[in-house]
Amino acid sequence: MDVIEYLMDGDPAIRWQVMQDLSGAPADEVAAERAKVATEGWGAKLLSLQAEDGQWDGAAYRPAWADEYATFFDVWSTTHFSLDSLVDLGLDPDSPEARSAVDRVAENVRWDYNQELYFEGEVEPCINGRALAIATYFGREAPRIAQTLLETQLDDGGWNCWVEDGNGVGSFHSTICALEGLRDWELATGGTPESKEARLRGEEYLLERRLLFRASTGEVIDPRFAMLSFPTRWYYDVLRGADYFRVARPDRDPRCTDAVDLIRSKALPFGMWKIENEHQGASQLRFDQEAEGFPSRWVTLRALRVLRWWDAA
DSSP states (O other): OOHHHHHHTSOHHHHHHHIIIIIOOOHHHHHHHHHGGGTSHHHHHHHHTOOTTSOBTTBSSSOTTHHHHOTTSOEEOSHHHHHHHHHHHTOOTTSHHHHHHHHHHHHHOBOTTTOOBGGGOOSOHHHHHHHHHHHHHTTOOOHHHHHHHHHTOOTTSOBOTTOSSSOSOOBHHHHHHHHHHHHHHHHHHOOOHHHHHHHHHHHHHHHTTTTTBOTTTOSBSOGGGGSOOSSOTTOOOHHHHHHHHHHHOTTOOGGGHHHHHHHHHTOOTTSOEEBOOOOOSEESOOOTTOOBTSEEHHHHHHHHHHHHHHHHO
8 A cells, every 4th residue: 555645645735744744745836735725625614614703613712502512522613623723734824715714813703711812812721822833823923822821831841721820730731732832933933032941841841751651650641642643632642742842853852762662553554543532522624534443644644754753863
């Protein structure tokens, strides 16, 4: 089985990333394929579901209907997660479709928690981290979100959405979200000395635990951390952690070795990887031929990207 050929049979969102990161296609060909995300397939569908007021499913984070019908369940159908999906798809941020969609968000969408405009941010680091990454991706100013992330970092270097008074321990879920936001914001803006210090402390929080092991006993912290997923939403897994360090520390840190070896070991005999843990919940978009327990173009793309980085040194 030619894995690259199989990936290239997928949606434009998959194809352009394969061309850029795995096949080394010329930049103009990559750009032409990427442009299709706005007008074809998953990207076009998701853009078409945005309301005139800029929202998806009538809310920034959690829809009103969820209080009655999904009280204890995740819901991925609203604006925050739809924007996050557009980032995953690689929608060209300079395209007219992207500018129009994000302008409507910036002007109209307010957080459920504090009624602040979307790009002013919320309070929870797992939310703010992804919101900062989204803002940065689409070229929007978000210094207030960055500052809030710095203010909510814990003493151990991590972040935790369940800690409100600053006294507690970090969570891998919250920490990876915060780190992704700070990393992307620094790459785009240069960041500040304070943001760089916070990011490095957060990275050490993960690296000291080799991306999924307890610092105290060496045991796996949570079996779900070793299970590959997509979309990741606000959840941590070992592939998400390794993919973060692929960008943040391209020279490789040896403390990622066990995580990369685990990812490598999960390859199926025909060279693909499967979704092992699907984060279920109502969503605007279902990825065709992507389901828990089955080979996944998305997970395979991300795993191959990590292995290309790791093995290139």
